[in-house]
Amino acid sequence: MSKSLRIVFLGTPDFAVESLEALHRSDHEVVGVVTMPDKPAGRGHKLKASPVKQFALDNEIPVLQPKNLKDEDFIKDLKALSADLQVVVAFRMLPEVVWNMPSMGTINVHASLLPQYRGAAPINWAVMNGEKYSGVTTFLLKHEIDTGNILLQKEVAITPEDNAGSLHDKLMKAGAKLLIETVDRYVDGNLQPTPQSDVKIDGEPRKAPKIFKPDCQIDWSQDAETIHNKIRGLSPYPTAWTKISGIGDREKTLKLYQSEPADGHKKLDPGVVLTENDQFIVGTGTIPIIIKELQMEGKKRMRANDFLRGLHDKEYLKLN
Known part of the structure; x- marks a missing residue:
């Protein structure tokens, strides 16, 4: 690897922590974390930090928690981190002013083999639909959600014994490993992004909308x-x-x-x-x-x- 990158990480739940930890252990520098504001939890409704924030605090990584991702103060603080690259794992939809800020763009880790299962709940829907395999995808963000050019993919088997919880854990680990490979190869310039329209699948892509x-x-x-x-x-x-x-x-x-x-x-x-x-x-x-x-x-x-x-x-x- 020829260059160590300055990376800003954007994520909130446990699923994202595995990828953040992998980046933190790598040769790259995580210069900041963006996560959701603390939320009331438990009987006492005390404010609770997200798993990503807790990891960042434990490892002395600066944290930003904007309510509005277009807020001028947040944009100013984000620019001040001077990131070469941003990484998004299980976070909100980003405005262009955020995802287009770094010189190398923004990489997303998604818990499916895109273009299959675009949306908020790919793990649940893959199991509910009786799929025999799923996987993780790294791709470059653009305007339309989960439609950016693919960098790398890794297939993960779904066994008859799996539920959403066990598949979550499999994809969480696979995603973290794939992310490090993606960033290392991307910085060296030996990854050719692939449009999702070039990926051959049977029929129309299955969707993974939020579940109510x-x-x-x-x-x-x-x-x-x-x-x-x-x-x-x-x-x-x-x-x-x-x-x-x-x-x-x-x-x-x-x-x-x-x-x-x-x-x-x-x-x-x-x-x-x-x-x-x-x-x-x-x-x-x-x-x-x-x-x-x-x-x-x-x-x-x-x-x-x-x-x-x-x-x-x-x-x-x-x-x-």
């Missing part, structure tokens, strides 16, 4: 594979949910964290619950599925068999 609570509700008339993939694709966050009746005098909300298709089991009507051998079996549009881990509103997360042992009357359970 209504999107997480289970429709028990769907097939078992779709429901199972939705549960694992939303686990542990933001979590699939359903309504359960037959406990007390009102419907309650039930979060679902783990399931498996009940291959070979007799068909049940959608949402009908069968409890046998301490198993929580639910009918779908095809074969039933077995709920393995759940959380009733107001209760702690637990194994489904422990939940069933605590119920006196299981005969009228129904999921809606």
